[in-house]
Amino acid sequence: MQIAVVGGGVCSPEVRDMAHRLGRLIALHGHILICGGLGGVMEAACCGAREAGGLTVGILPGERQQANSCVGIAIATGMGHARNVIIVMSADAVIALPGELGTLSEMALALKMNKPVVSLDSWDVCGALKAKDPEEALELLDRIDLGLDQQGQR
Amino acid sequence: MQIAVVGGGVCSPEVRDMAHRLGRLIALHGHILICGGLGGVMEAACCGAREAGGLTVGILPGERQQANSCVGIAIATGMGHARNVIIVMSADAVIALPGELGTLSEMALALKMNKPVVSLDSWDVCGALKAKDPEEALELLDRIDLGLDQQGQR
């Protein structure tokens, strides 16, 4: 699966740690990590995935030089906020960490496109699943991937 | 001013009526109406503005043929949801009527870009002003345009 991680370009050490663990788990589950390629949550998630041997894709608002150091494949869109649409559209599922209005717009777009969205301490948008930690977020997505519902029933 | 009206592509008769009155007011105030160019709120607002002699711009997700009959200038983006970014970015202010997740993503983007956003019975996003009817929405924007704050003080 291609999993998008969205969240603030600036974040607290706690959120950074959570994003790092999430990126690591995404890689260990064999998924490709997609994100906006900048700092904060995006960088921490990329580095977590990279350190675990995973593949990371940064879909950047501008040029490739903007990419954080853990982006493996840098997609330069030159399209500013419109790149958020590409992040969401390229993902099988979206995991949202704390972030501001850009994060909210990505969650809304993903739900509109009928993509599974998991909120990890992020915005509370109707239709998004909630997870208490990265482990639970991945579990939720693995169940969706297997065609199970949230109670573990097919 | 270029004012964007966002809201559902399908809507109730009450919302349609409100959008029509809003479009009319926008035109009577001498503003240009920008919208997504499709049906529902967009169509009603365009027709209200058009009937009052105003200029209407539809920024479409696909081809020009998608434009409702009251769009004066049809901008065909072929970019799907990414056209929402263009609508917001081209506006001096955004007025949101009832709509679903696409509307929420537009409000979030507009606030992120520091544009004034007025909610007319739409999503309750922190930072958006609330108006009870189209008249109040326009009044709020005219004050902003004059550099007055919401209490009428400069």
Place this chain on the structure above:
Amino acid sequence: MQIAVVGGGVCSPEVRDMAHRLGRLIALHGHILICGGLGGVMEAACCGAREAGGLTVGILPGERQQANSCVGIAIATGMGHARNVIIVMSADAVIALPGELGTLSEMALALKMNKPVVSLDSWDVCGALKAKDPEEALELLDRIDLGLDQQGQR
């Protein structure tokens, strides 16, 4: 019709004069002028149309502040070169004046989208019609609009 004028952002006085006359003619024929909204050919064409009472639309690579002073409706895309696609896609026909590689890419895209393209001393791309002056360019487009071929036969 919505007619796109494409060409260099910087140009010689002769080309500037030709673009100005072209813009004027587009307005006098009752067409809407669409362009990239910046300087050079775009500005001269906009000003020609504006002075003749026409409607001008500038589809900008960045923010609205980039628009030349004769743009009536400014569409801010924030999408850099990708805005070229929107210019072409929004036009019934494209008239190309001298320009560099951006102009060539717009002519190629327009031909790919099966839009009529008239070259006024611009790139020689297979499929583009050639006109010796703005008058002939408009005549060619009016014939297309009437469903006549280039020999004046239906």
Place this chain on the structure above:
Amino acid sequence: MQIAVVGGGVCSPEVRDMAHRLGRLIALHGHILICGGLGGVMEAACCGAREAGGLTVGILPGERQQANSCVGIAIATGMGHARNVIIVMSADAVIALPGELGTLSEMALALKMNKPVVSLDSWDVCGALKAKDPEEALELLDRIDLGLDQQGQR
């Protein structure tokens, strides 16, 4: 390096074979292959790279389902022709095989962005280097990467 391969979505067996060999070489040189993700030249290049163990990225005009079977990472833009800008902007260099007007527009954009462009039996655009086969195309790019000019001098 991230190298973009552009060319027709439909092609002859000879061009298909050339694209396949080119993809293979790009992978063997350790580069990432970027393309439009569809059929013809894009598919053949992706499959050549994939079979040699390389990484392939398809930047699609629409949904992920459009990707050819050899695309490793599928970026769904939903932006039609505007995705061409992203392909070019994400590449360190562009290699063009035979193709139609879409290919021409990509070559023109790449040259406008000052990216090295190598033409392999494709359009003859001023500024593009010419190579007679995939081996020579890669050699030209490796020299550029090393900061050598085309005569092998630094």
